[in-house]
Amino acid sequence: MRIALIVLIPFIGAVIPPLAIRAGRNVCTAATAAVTGLALLLLLTDVPAVFSGRVPGLRVDWLPQAGLSFSFFIDGLGLFFAGLILVIGLLIIIYARFYLGRTDSMGRFFCYLLLFQGSMVGIVLSDNILLLVVFWELTSLSSFLLIGYWHHLPASRAGARMALIVTGAGGLALLGGMLLLGHIAGTFELSELLTRGEVVKSSPLYLPTLILILLGAFTKSAQFPFHVWLPHAMAAPTPVSAYLHSATMVKAGVFLLARLWPVLSGTPEWFLIVSATGLVTMVVAAWIALFKDDLKALLAFSTVSHLGLMTMLLGFGTPFGVIAAVFHVLNHATFKAALFMSAGIVDHEAGTRDIRRLGGLRRLMPVTSSLAIVTAASMAGVPLFNGFLSKEMMLEEAAHTVYAGQAWLFPIFATAGALLSAAYSARLVWCVFLGPKRQDYPRHPHDPPLGMWLPVAVLASAVVVIGLMPAIVAGALVERTASAAVGGALPQFHLAIWHGLTPALFMSGFALTGGLALLWAYSSLERLRLALPRPDGMTLFQGSVAGLVRSSRFVLGSLADGGLPRDLAVIVLTTAGLALAGYVQAGPGPLAGTRAALPATIPAVTGWLVLLLACGLIVRHHYDRLAALIIISVIGLVVSLAFLQFSAPDLALTQISVEIVTTILLLLALNLLPRTTPDESSTAGKLGAGALATTVGVGVAALAYAVMTRGTETISDYHIEQSKPAGGGTNVVNVILVDFRGFDTFGEIIVLSIAALTIFALLDSALHGAARRRIRTLRFLPRAGDPHPLLLTVVTRVLLPLSLVVGIYVLLRGHNMPGGGFIAGLIVAIALLMQYMASGYVWAHRRARMDAHAMIGGGVMLAGAAGLASLAFGRPFLTSTFGYFHVPLFGEIELASAMAFDIGVFFTVVGTCILSLATLSRVEERAEQASKQTQVKTGTGAP
């Protein structure tokens, strides 16, 4: 449990800063630091166990069917990364306290930061690879929030969006890769998976798995060509850049490569893809970094370059490469986070971070300058600092690497990368801190308060201490981490400054002197760069996003142009195509089955003819909306008669009441619409649509004929048989609705409520803004003098109690006789709608003291509660029970728990109808008032 707490504490603690900020900025910082400190403390208690070779773990099943479990373990690699994340996190929190301005919301910042911290620790401690993907996505999301922290700046928003899209897309690829990996290995638990490397590597799915996982790792770690997002993420506040974009998040990709190293590495594919990507990234990014004038942009590209270095080392596939990579992760985290924080200090104190406007800060900011120079020297690979050691190891590895038969390729390009790295480090130091003092700084620079440079000093001292005594300080840690990453014994290695006269030493020396020489020749070099093509990442990215949008618009636009004919044609053609494919696959067979046909009685034939006639009339009169509505209601009536003919009284009742409600609501809606539909389609279009409709109609008819003339085994017989013994009701339709398939009904009433609320939400906006102005311009025909005729009003009022009684009767008898909650709801709704129609909206609304929203919500909740009640008896959701009770006066009656469910359905239906009606009539009322006012104005104005 302790392990899970390490991950969960930052998440739980994330709620603290927004609350603690009310007590002041110091308290807020202290609270945040305490959260991180607590997690760190818990992690440290596991250090002895890990160093004695044990692997503490925890496993709780989450979704065992999908292979997802809530499981964590701490081995050397996880411990190393988690420690790095938490320690640097602690320093960043202190730094951010002084960095953030008065107007920045500190609570929000620390909340995001802790969320990120938790996700990051989750990645490195996950034992389950799917859980790892979950945390992976969480880091993408929380980094989106952090990059966009200054959301009033367009650059922040653009950078955040770009980072989210690139890393999110990579996360998707990673999910695919992890699923494949789990499928191949037969387990999703890392601790087991790591032992099955041979199985994975020999699988035919190895290559796609590898590519998908690498896509995830490369996007996260900003490898070429996915590096574009990282420089733009620098729009974030500097603590974020220092934390996420140098020390931790971008290392997640490197971590993943190291984590899966025993499983995936050692194949030619791994070597060819990973090492080459790393090399290209290292050289290209270092080249770009050399010319950046913005301090943070320079550091961002340098980070990309160093990430490339680590990727390349892991790509070599040798244990020594892993050792070097791990060591460089540690070194890079120390010097780069320190450099970012120094850049933030310069920006904060001097008012700019443009290299061209800075210089000579050594005298003005002595503390910051010396710290920055030390860390920059480490970045450049100057001896006695830690960057030198890992760079030396990298060069040593590269010197022995033969790529595609070329022994010169890697040594030369690795040296070039190191050389460029030395050059941009030297440029940074020279142009910002050394050189003559200037007079035109935007602000008067001076050293910041202790809290701001102390975190930098801590990291800088680590740089020096590791640089001087690598074996003593970092030897054990690197060994433990690397052996965990390799998953076996390591070759003999020794972290030391002096290894003798090795090729790496010469390469390193050449790189340092060459770097200084490059700086000397900077201006001619810049001319060379300007002559080369320089694709801009943001433009390319925006171009490709725009292209994606365009192509999806094209696809969507050709499928659906917003018009009904196109939509329906696509749906109908797809369905017809599928049906045809099924028919062809099954082979030809007789259309008619063997089942005897029913006799064609006169009522049946009449009904059929009326249906045909009505359909024909609609085709002819569809442009006249009112006429079309009336004809459609004829079809509804005939259909309900057909239900009666085939002994389905429930369906007939439902159909007829739905028909009435629909017609009333549509009439109300039509009042706000033009009377006729304009004729917009061409003759050819009409003919085409007609041909399509006829063909598909004939096809459906043939299908129906084929199905109905075959006697098929359906579940109906089972339902009819079990209705009384299992459901306690003789009305099988109702028992199916509330019991056998109660879950369906529950879903349906929720859909119904959502529909009603959508009507409410959509039409509520019609009362404001542009829609309101348009409605105000509607002109209604003059209304009759008595809109509520006495005869109609009296009759509906007299009928109201009777209708309500009928509704309740139908509800109560539903379990055994035709009826039920749905029909009863519709009957009651119609009775109420009649009042609205006859006596007017205002009259009815004033008297109907019921809240339609509450009815809908209450109904759904009642139905849900009725379903949940069965859980209390240890039965599945919505299990129904029933019993027979003797009630005085009524005699023996049956009570089923499904009745409560049915009452819930009843209230939802009534509420839905009333809400739809009320919303529509409210809009209409406004429109009519506006119309009348205008008429009055024009009337009095006329002569």
Next chain:
Amino acid sequence: MPSLIELAIAVFLVIGGVFVFVGSLGLAKLPDTMRRLHGPTKATTLGIGALLAASILFFLVMQNAGGIHEVLITMFLFLTAPVSGNLIAKAYIFRHKDIQESLPPAGDRGGWATLGEQKPAERAQRQPQRRDGPSAVE
């Protein structure tokens, strides 16, 4: 005396059938809406009433199973037919100027309700102004 009952049922059926037919024929044949309204409201109501009476008699005497179905149907029919007829007539008057001109005086102060509680002569002069009176919305 089953034969007498049978005779009565038959008479009711014939009367019902004739009136339903006449009502439907009137609906189809009469020249304008106001006259056509007579068919379904008067003739058909009477015809269906007779048919229901026949039904009541038949089930009561021949099958010994009297029910309230027919009574309920009668009640609903007698409620809905006049209301529908009334509304159709009102709408028709409201939509047709010539009918409005030919209406006889309503005989009280209010005038024809459908036309906005105004006497036709006054309404013709001041029609636009009167639209703000108590109408569509209470």
